Amino acid sequence: MNRVVLVRREAAVEARDLTDDGTAVRVTRLPVEELAGFVLQREREPVRWVWDDTTRWYPALLQAGVRVERCTDLRLTHAVLRRSPFVDQSLLVAADTAGWDALQPVTATDATLFPLDDPADRLDPAAEHVRQQAALAASGERGRLALLLAAESSGALVAAEMTHAGLPWRADVHERLLTDLLGPRPLPGRRPAVLERLAGEIRAAFAAPGLNPDSPGELLRALQAAGLPVGDTRSWTLEQLEHEGIPALLEYKKLSRLLQANGWAWLESWVRDGRFRSYFLPGGVVTGRWASNGGGALSVPTQVRSAAVADDGWRLVVADVAQLEPRVLAGMSADTAMAEAARSTDLYQGMVAGGAVATRAEAKVGMLGAMYGGTRGESGRMMPRLTRRYPRAIGLVEEAARAGERGEVVHTLLGRGSPLPAGAWAERAAELGEPPEVGGAQDEQDRHRRAWGRFTRNFVVQGTGAEWALCWLADLRNRLWRLGGTGTVSERPHLVFFLHDEVLVHTPEHLAYDVAEEVRRAADVAGRLLFGSFPVDFPLDVAVVESWADAD
Numbered sequence: 296m297n298r299v300v301l302v303r304r305e306a307a308v309e310a311r312d313l314t315d316d317g318t319a320v321r322v323t324r325l326p327v328e329e330l331a332g333f334v335l336q337r338e339r340e341p342v343r344w345v346w347d348d349t350t351r352w353y354p355a356l357l358q359a360g361v362r363v364e365r366c367t368d369l370r371l372t373h374a375v376l377r378r379s380p381f382v383d384q385s386l387l388v389a390a391d392t393a394g395w396d397a398l399q400p401v402t403a404t405d406a407t408l409f410p411l412d413d414p415a416d417r418l419d420p421a422a423e424h425v426r427q428q429a430a431l432a433a434s435g436e437r438g439r440l441a442l443l444l445a446a447e448s449s450g451a452l453v454a455a456e457m458t459h460a461g462l463p464w465r466a467d468v469h470e471r472l473l474t475d476l477l478g479p480r481p482l483p484g485r486r487p488a489v490l491e492r493l494a495g496e497i498r499a500a501f502a503a504p505g506l507n508p509d510s511p512g513e514l515l516r517a518l519q520a521a522g523l524p525v526g527d528t529r530s531w532t533l534e535q536l537e538h539e540g541i542p543a544l545l546e547y548k549k550l551s552r553l554l555q556a557n558g559w560a561w562l563e564s565w566v567r568d569g570r571f572r573s574y575f576l577p578g579g580v581v582t583g584r585w586a587s588n589g590g591g592a593l594s595v596p597t598q599v600r601s602a603a604v605a606d607d608g609w610r611l612v613v614a615d616v617a618q619l620e621p622r623v624l625a626g627m628s629a630d631t632a633m634a635e636a637a638r639s640t641d642l643y644q645g646m647v648a649g650g651a652v653a654t655r656a657e658a659k660v661g662m663l664g665a666m667y668g669g670t671r672g673e674s675g676r677m678m679p680r681l682t683r684r685y686p687r688a689i690g691l692v693e694e695a696a697r698a699g700e701r702g703e704v705v706h707t708l709l710g711r712g713s714p715l716p717a718g719a720w721a722e723r724a725a726e727l728g729e730p731p732e733v734g735g736a737q738d739e740q741d742r743h744r745r746a747w748g749r750f751t752r753n754f755v756v757q758g759t760g761a762e763w764a765l766c767w768l769a770d771l772r773n774r775l776w777r778l779g780g781t782g783t784v785s786e787r788p789h790l791v792f793f794l795h796d797e798v799l800v801h802t803p804e805h806l807a808y809d810v811a812e813e814v815r816r817a818a819d820v821a822g823r824l825l826f827g828s829f830p831v832d833f834p835l836d837v838a839v840v841e842s843w844a845d846a847d
Contacts, residue, residue, distance in 0.1 A: 370395070
């Protein structure tokens with residue numbers, strides 16, 4: 296396959312065709328306005344575009360109606376390689392390495408190839424690509440890393456396409472929802488009518504006529520003055536209390552969160568031309584999970600999902616995988632007993648059927664404790680049973696926790712490395728090669744050490760789950776393109792949303808059930824890519840709906 300490095304050169308673009316050793320065999324220089332046509336022509340044959348950062352190149356191409364099948368995103372792949380324990384770091388070091396370390400994605404509202412004073416322009420993508428290829432070739436885990444780098448770059452293409460296409464969003468439905476829940480839109484600086492009414496009920500119930508329910512300090516003092524034993528004003532704390540003012544207060548907090556996070560101001564800021572467009576950032580979290588910039592895309596509450604409505608003649612295909620992380624743990628540890636439980640649509644119920652625990656609630660609490668470090672209470676009580684039944688799975692997360700406590704790097708299945716811990720305890724652990732002796736259970740360094748062990752315990756599972764999801768997205772993206780016939784990305788079935796283990800596809804209605812089948816097939820491919828023939832299942836809940844809310 297041809298590899299072509301794209302480099303910005305003032306008002307022009309330089310395209311370098313590379314040999315396997317990174318030598319440029321052909322250099323094409325063209326004006327920026329001719330780039331889209333050049334890329335479209337080269338896409339007729341298999342090609343991999345190599346560029347510094349997808350967010351700097353792909354939006355303008357999409358705006359011109361050009362889709363790219365493959366790329367290498369050097370910013371993202373650099374970040375993976377720099378932290379991977381599978382890589383000889385000396386092979387990545389150069390004069391501009393710090394610049395690559397610091398390079399950030401672009402989240403501008405206007406797609407352009409030439410942002411002013413762009414730090415990427417001080418970097419050499421061709422040289423960086425050669426270094427990365429050398430580091431990959433020298434790795435003892437080249438196959439795993441190559442899959443991770445390809446998936447990460449494909450994720451960058453998916454993210455740019457989702458931002459470009461946008462999630463269909465009906466402003467009129469959203470406004471009607473806000474009016475039904477909060478009352479008419481208030482004047483600036485005023486509360487909506489429903490919140491004002493609830494505030495009055497709260498003041499009366501707590502005999503505090505001047506109380507501002509939005510002030511945590513004032514609210515806490517009012518609760519304590521009423522004789523309630525509270526140390527904070529979080530909703531889960533308030534739910535435990537018995538007082539006539541609590542129902543109104545909980546309702547106020549729920550609606551206030553809606554107003555702040557997804558109210559009229561959100562609608563005006565983030566919904567344009569019938570689309571909600573956020574910036575999705577692959578690799579935005581150290582585990583490899585995505586982040587987002589703008590509009591809280593990764594936390595769209597169920598209250599407003601009824602506004603996500605497919606266009607006329609189109610449908611939304613909504614799919615999520617059940618209990619992704621426990622299934623990933625079964626696969627990466629090759630624990631056959633847990634894989635047997637995972638053959639059930641409900642893995643936790645499968646654990647009950649397999650005799651590991653007595654109830655589904657015990658299975659869920661125990662597994663969450665194993666993956667997140669819950670060693671006390673009910674989850675701690677479940678651990679001996681889970682360890683006996685699933686020794687390989689529990690042993691894997693326990694060893695990751697111990698490695699973290701020793702200040703060591705752990706890694707995902709494909710080789711994404713955890714960050715090094717910081718602090719006095721970590722420095723001491725590095726010196727000793729083991730956890731330092733501490734002076735009691737309450738010792739501050741011991742707490743930090745155990746907290747980092749909980750992080751590394753979950754890192755290996757959450758990060759491998761993110762890798763499975765990346766492979767799912769990458770394969771599904773290409774399946775949707777092949778399914779849709781002709782037209783641009785937005786005119787064919789296309790991904791419009793992704794959250795860890797859930798995807799939304801916007802598709803012409805006549806292709807909706809074909810899309811649903813391709814979503815399932817892509818999940819099967821992702822499982823085989825990561826776990827080969829090991830028999831772990833990833834069942835999906837798939838719905839074809841007009842509105843996102845209809846899938847809940």
